[in-house]
Amino acid sequence: MRGWLLQGLAVLMLACGGARAGEWLPEFDEQPAPDAGRKFSLLGLELSGWTEVSMTAGTAGGDHRPMGFNFLSNEFLLQQNWLRVQGEFDEGTRLHSDWILPGADYQFTRAVGLFEDQDSRHGIDPVQFFVSREIDGVGEGLELTFGRFFAPFGVESIAGPDNTLVSHSYSFIYNPFTQTGGLAKLAVNDSLTLRGGLVIGSDLFIHDANTPTFLAGFHWTGDDGSTTIDFLAITGNGRYDVEHGVHNPCMFDLVATRQLSETVTVTLEGLGGYERGFPGAGTSHWFAGVGYVDWDLREDLDAAIRLELFNDEHGNRTGSPGLYSSVAGGLAWRWGERLVVRPELRLDHNTESQPFDGDRMLFTATLDVIVGW
Numbered sequence: 001m002r003g004w005l006l007q008g009l010a011v012l013m014l015a016c017g018g019a020r021a022g023e024w025l026p027e028f029d030e031q032p033a034p035d036a037g038r039k040f041s042l043l044g045l046e047l048s049g050w051t052e053v054s055m056t057a058g059t060a061g062g063d064h065r066p067m068g069f070n071f072l073s074n075e076f077l078l079q080q081n082w083l084r085v086q087g088e089f090d091e092g093t094r095l096h097s098d099w100i101l102p103g104a105d106y107q108f109t110r111a112v113g114l115f116e117d118q119d120s121r122h123g124i125d126p127v128q129f130f131v132s133r134e135i136d137g138v139g140e141g142l143e144l145t146f147g148r149f150f151a152p153f154g155v156e157s158i159a160g161p162d163n164t165l166v167s168h169s170y171s172f173i174y175n176p177f178t179q180t181g182g183l184a185k186l187a188v189n190d191s192l193t194l195r196g197g198l199v200i201g202s203d204l205f206i207h208d209a210n211t212p213t214f215l216a217g218f219h220w221t222g223d224d225g226s227t228t229i230d231f232l233a234i235t236g237n238g239r240y241d242v243e244h245g246v247h248n249p250c251m252f253d254l255v256a257t258r259q260l261s262e263t264v265t266v267t268l269e270g271l272g273g274y275e276r277g278f279p280g281a282g283t284s285h286w287f288a289g290v291g292y293v294d295w296d297l298r299e300d301l302d303a304a305i306r307l308e309l310f311n312d313e314h315g316n317r318t319g320s321p322g323l324y325s326s327v328a329g330g331l332a333w334r335w336g337e338r339l340v341v342r343p344e345l346r347l348d349h350n351t352e353s354q355p356f357d358g359d360r361m362l363f364t365a366t367l368d369v370i371v372g373w
Contacts, residue, residue, distance in 0.1 A: 100123075112203060216233050242279065268290070269289070308326045
């Protein structure tokens, strides 16, 4: 209990924000004033959040893993009870904190060394707590962030309302969720932003397994704004810590997005990684390609399809080696200002292993509800 209290105090002292993931689905982007009932003010901080619940039916038994997050079959699942705390203390300095308080998603997002002594279905995780500072006069603007933040790559987000689809790709689930340390973002011009950082590992808090890990990448936007490219590389010792059972992969991620029309957007993602010293494999590798198509069908209705190939050569990421293929399709239907309903169908297959309760194939149907408060 004492350890939990110390960790909680450390998080609250940092309590902060900056990585922009976690906004609501499109109609939730414009946050109303506090008196509209969507944010509450306390000691100069703004409080908001949401609750996400789901029900998934599937062909596997009670557990759909290695498919993550909505992993239980035929059971009600409280995925996220999310609390967001934000504040601006002077011009350019912001605090931000996101908590799963509680929710089943903590089983995937929690960092080694932070609130580890939890073994229940629903737990807590301060998934983000950081301070960010904007500095003028350096290029077109420099932003510095310090704390625990979402890993700055990929397409999907831990925050449920950020995603049109309920389920997540293997590429998202089995690569770093968060990092703790410092991150710099430099706007060179209107088109190019550079990113770099030094962190203490991936999905790690303060722990004996900490090791210096470097982030480097960029974001590029085309002249008309319809095309973007994001790249990030994570480099460290790239070695599995056998003593502590901690992963420290080296990897890269490349994302290209093209808005084809006012209603259709296509996104392609490619990533790869390796890790040395993994038991029974020596050096293990994984590669993936993911494609997304998003449609704005109506002002209150979005649709999305995701196609993925994920090659977990030695089972380092998922626990079962082989080439995973997955196709998912779903809707995000907004009812009013604070309710989103998301139905989804998904089909998964593994070419070499039988990871889905002794089967190579898994079919799931999910209904998910998010209520903002």
